[in-house]
Amino acid sequence: GQLEEMSLPLYFGWFLLSSIQDKVRCTAMDFLKTLDTLEAFKKHLIDFTGKAEVDLEEYFEAKGTLHCTTKFCDYGKAEGAKEYAEKPAVKDFYGSAFELSLSALFVTPRTVGARVSLTEEQLLLWPADAEKEAGSPSMPLGNRAHVTLGCAEGVEPVQTGLDLLEILALQQEGHQGELIEEMELGSLTYYGEGRWLLSLREPICSPACFSSFYG
Ligand code: ACK
DSSP states (O other), X not given: OHHHHHTSOSEEEEEEOHHHHHHHHHHHHHHHHHHHHOHHHHHTHHHHTSSSXXXXXXXXXXXXXXXXXXXXXXXGTSTTHHHHHTOHHHHHHTTOEEEEEEEEEEEOSSEEEEEEEOOHHHHTTSOTTHHHHTTOTTSOTTTTOEEEEEEETTOOTHHHHHHHHHHHHHHHTTOOOEEEEEOSSEEXXXXXXXXXXXXXXXXXXXXXXXXXXXX
């Protein structure tokens, strides 16, 4: 019945502490501002929008509270939702605090996000088929982990993890990308087709609560 349908959330995940959310948003905004002014970005702009100009700060729309999704349950309609909710690790850690490590920022024509590098303990909460569901069965567990920072008009946030996997797949296949420059925040690499990755020199550490979102 309807009550049963409500018993599973829209998704489980880690929710960043709100003061850190502001910090991460600011860091991302600064990065977009800087990227926008780089000659290398302008040179590859045609890959990005097909237009002569873009204002990256306006191009992406923020998407609510910053979090790293572990399992999208869709109130129980998603495959494996019930099984995930019943995992001992999920029950044990529900409501617990973690330290998430945001190790890179990435920008594509569709999304802007942060890569999350999960610890062994955090991987206990990661669904075994998250990468497979994203069409990347050979990717290491946890490679899809991310925080969505913004989406282009008409793009759904589920795209952010797919964009990240695309970049990591290129790396795994041995594509070095084009090292553009060493920035204050870290090294900026271009992977073609409008895909940019900033590896943070100092990962951003964020306290985060493992919980769920009902909406
Ligand atoms: O940015 P995200 O990780 O991408 O956080 C949101 C959250 O669930 C609420 O929409 C993510 N999401 C949506 N659909 C899926 C899906 N099919 N698989 C994995 N994550 C999803 C979305």
